[in-house]
Amino acid sequence: MGAMSETKQQQPITSQWDDALAATMSEPELLLYRSNLLGSDLRITNFGGGNTSAKIDMVDPLSGDTVEVLWVKGSGGDLGSIKLDGFSTLYMDKLHALKNRYRGLELEDEMVAYLPHCTFNLNPRAASIDTPLHAYIAHKHVDHMHPDSCIAIAACKNSKELTAKIFEGELGWLPWQRPGYDLGLKLEQVSQANPDLKGIILEGHGLFTWGDTAKSCYETTLAIIKRAEDWLAQNIAQPVFGGQAVEPLPAAERAAIAAKLMPLLRGKISQQEYKLGHFEDSAAVLEFVCSAELAPLAALGTSCPDHFLRTKIRPLVLDFDPTAPDLERLLAGLDQALVDYRADYTAYHERCKRANSPKVRDANPIIYLIPGVGMLSFAKDKATARIAGEFYVNAINVMRGANGVDTYVGLPEQEAFDIEYWLLEEAKLQRMPKPKSLAGRIALVTGGAGGIGQAVARQLLQEGACVMLTDIDQEALEAAQAALVKVAGKDALGVVQANITDENAVSGILEAAALRFGGVDLLVSNAGIASAAPLDETTLEIWKRNQDILVTGYFLVARRAFQIMKQQKLGGSMVFVGSKNGLVASAGASAYCTAKAAELHLARCIALEGAEHGIRVNTVNPDAVIRGSRIWDGKWKEERAASNKIDADDVEEFYRKRSMLKLSVFPEDIAEAVYFFASEKSGKSTGNILNVDAGNAGAFTR
Template sequence: MKTFSAFAASKPIASLWDDAQAASMSEPELLLYRSNLLGSDLRITNFGGGNTSGKIDMPDPLTGQTAKVLWVKGSGGDLGSMKIDGFATLYMDKLQALKARYRGLAYEDEMVAMASHCTFNLNPRAASIDTALHAYIPKAHVDHMHPDAVIAIAASEHGEQLTRDIFQGELAWVPWQRPGFDLGVKLGDITRDHPNLKGLVLQNHGLFTWGNTSKECYENTVRVIAQANAWLAERSDVPAFGGAVRAPLDRQARLRVVERLVPSLRGKISGDGASGQRKQGHFDDRAEVLEFVCSQDLAPLAALGTSCPDHFLRTKIYPLVLAFDPERDNLDEVIDGLDGTLEQYREQYRAYYERCKRPNSPAMRDPNAVIYLIPGVGMLSFARDKTTARIASEFYINAINVMREAQRVDRYVGLPEQEAFDIEYWLLEEAKLQRMPKPKSLAGRIALVTGAAGGIGRATAERFLQEGACVLLADIDANALAQAEASLSERFGKDVVASAVTDVTNEVSVQASMAASLTHFGGLDLVVSNAGIASSAPVGDTSLELWNRNMDILATGYFLVARAAYRLLQEQGVGGSIVFVASKNGLVASAGAAAYCTAKAAEIHLARCLALEGAEHGIRVNVVNPDAVIRGSKIWDGKWKEERAATNKIATDDIEDFYRKRSMLKLSVLPEDIAEGVYFFASDLSAKSTGNILNVDAGNAGAFTR
């Protein structure tokens, strides 16, 4: 396998500063411009990581006089996407006054709260724990980045000597210390005592650089990182991770491993039996990952844990390496042994917690791994939501880059265990977790909706997305499906929406849509069978072709989707919900629609059979019966509308009004109304309901279920 180097292969980092664009900007706007430029390149800093700051003269709203104000990225922001309101603003003179209030390392955390007393102009943006690291460096503009290249040096056994060799005295080495007030004061002292420095390398952490202007600071940051990249690239001929011991499986084979593995894996780390919360997953098999999982040093390096605090806060201190051997193809053995493998990891994590906990440490969190490495295949990550899982994966790729380059030039050293624990269980981090909003009702759930490009299917997908689910959109109409995916992705984000062109009458196509849910999101919880057609013809005029078409899509199609989902949910082992979108016509016959009514009745009875068999596995199966959902419906856009108008002897333009007046409540039924019924059965609101039917038809006495 070819040796990989992100630094040798990628385009060199260079300044993107545009003087013409920056010419009319104010100092705060220049700071934002610089921040967005830095955050747009993940080689410079990871998502959500790093900080920028500027000490800017501002008119004091109280006195009208000029005040020196620290503008610094606030807590929780991302440099690449932040806006001007993402900066905390603090009086510099008040920040300097805090030094007199500092009571020592045992009281570090109280200084974070003290920073709020320094707020300028009532800015509600909370200051981050890194504020002191910027405030006391006596430079107008300061950048703190987490570039893989510099962290590789910072996480090397002889990192201090490497820093001298590479940067020839321009950058100073700062031994590891947890970020906080004391470290901020030390950085200020070092910088003041060595006025010719261009920056600092923080052991196992990252890089500080500065300048007199935003442009000078930005270009200094870019230059230093580019210098580290170039130095490492010159040494990229050294085999990575001790060299390859296996070749990666081909792409389709890798996906097949994931499809077989994730139902059991997700089931065992989700639900009441493990973490108490279902998880959404992400699969990554890019070149960096494959090089690592195919290498000689995979197991020993993974066991060392990550180095940079940002890395292990997202990924836990170390991953779980699964004992898959592509040459032996022992996947069944790996799956059968998952209980023991996962429990061993949990026991190790519990032991780590017990060894390192302080008297005031928060309670132990979920002891399951976040990152799962599969030799020859790639990396899975699982978290409370898809975006968090994807970001955790990206952070572990940062860790892979760091380990690879550190091993090439020296020896990689992870953060000491106690230091790692003290950050993972930092009371300030715990307070941040406690402030997070309550999870939405479908958080951690993964849904598959057939007929998702039509009115009811799309409305259902939207309702699920609103409640925190990931949704796999399935439909036979490729163009309409692409439009639905694009629209929902724009509203809810690309992480949580995916699609698969699906013919529900084709067993292979149905299985492929289930596989897509596994590879995109790591599992499946909710299945909505909604794909459909409608036809109208007297019995004497109903051709065998028309009859079979109704049965194929509305009966056989529902069976194929339900059977595939049922098998997957059984394997996953944490229950689930299947909802059929049937019809009022499944309960009450309509003249001139024998094929349609019969097929819909078959759907309802199939759901009852499934409910009987699924109950012992926690799989609930229920039915929502719409009637006359005309607005937004693909079915009513076609021949069905003309046929029903002819049967009822009305004009096609009068269809909606006719059905509204026919209903007991005299109301039109909309796709959103059906989606609400489907959501009820899919969610825990109906946790004690199975085998039930909910009519959403504005009232039809003939369709009363009892």
């Protein structure tokens, strides 16, 4: 899982600056170019972390005068993907005038409300709380990065002395202080009093560097990071983390344990809000979770504010012995481990809260460390879970470096709380958009490469679900993946090629869903074939093929999904994509019609057993979904045309005219019906059938 990132980490950090390209750019474009280069390498700064700025002379649209404008990364966003509209722009003279409004450290949060009054050219991008840190540094170009190597030095007990030793006077040093207006004034004092400095280390936090041009600032940043990396590499005491205490389990065993653990764990922490999971077993993670110092170092918590805002102040180390792996014991101990963690987190809130602090938030862990296995991370969406894991890998790297050359020091508990429960941070959380209707849900769609399967997946993705797509056709599955990844990004979509008539393959599908996302909440059984033949010409092979795919396949997938849904104890929804032919017999298609009728009854049987577990099971019956259907691209179209004594090219029009509403049925129509049954819109519906056939009196259910 970590192979690609490990390879990248081994490559040296080198300048990617292209002078010829840069010569064509304006100053704002150079800032963007620099930012994208810096943000594209996670060794330089983590996702969403870090800031860049440039002080640029621009024509004031109001007065026509040339004024100095601060361009600085706005609130939110990521340097690697930021565009020009991601930068805030503020008048420098107004930012300097704000000093007259400053009333001291205890009231510094009020300064954030003044920043909109400094906006240049009505820019709607909100300025971040880091704006003063960039504004008051006495240099044109400023980078604030979170490289693991520099944070490792910043998180040492003797951070100040090490900074002086390693950088030989090229970097200044400031003791820990929460980012804000007062820290901006301190950075101004240091940069003005020491004009030869190239930057500064902030204790427990990160790195500021600066320069007179965009290129010199960029290359100074790289040079400082490389210097820190090289020094640590040469000086880290071996073995790291106190040496290896246990051997990691083989990769297949690690994955199997994670896949069994994640649905159960997810169910226990999703009672208030659905969570999605991520599994990581890269070399850095395994080195840490197999080490002698795992428990004491994990208990110290993280140092950099960006790290613990994503991961909570500390992880949960699960009680597991890989030398005598007992998964049942691990699972049995989860409840108590979570109770203890929540109690500890709540006590932390009680100890540290201020009179105006927000109420305690979700007290469940985000990061879970398993000796010999790896790391799990859970959050409200897949991207956030993955990124939380990446941030904890950053924290591991920091602890590795700091403890290898000195003594690692986590952020003091009260300081950590004051950032985690900062009123400005709380206001930011309150401004977050309302979650989509299927946010946090995990859907499995079989037959996912077909027209209906893709339409269903697209609908569920658009409503916020993560989707695991499976199909027997690898080539078609890859094409579907390429199309659907554009809807919601790579994080929300997984694919696995499999044959649903194979019991082991079905177990593999659900294991893949558990390992990638954490479990399953929604099953859309859509795999299908179609065949037609008079009864006396229906071979046993045709009969068995219909039964295998449309009955046995649906049973195998539903049974395994049902087992996981019961484990999670979060309820669930199954939707069978049946057919009008399950209700209306058709001459010349006995194998297909019988199998489809069996599907309907299977769904109703599962609905009876699922009700007590909150698992709803419903069926959507399409008819004549021709456009985009792979079934209709084959012999079925010719067979139905022959049966109805029409040309194959006239099939769609024939079925349209045959319907009561005289309308064609499209994959998107089926997707809407599936979404209705998958979502809480039908939260009180189970065992039902919804025909999407443009009207067929013979298929009326009553």
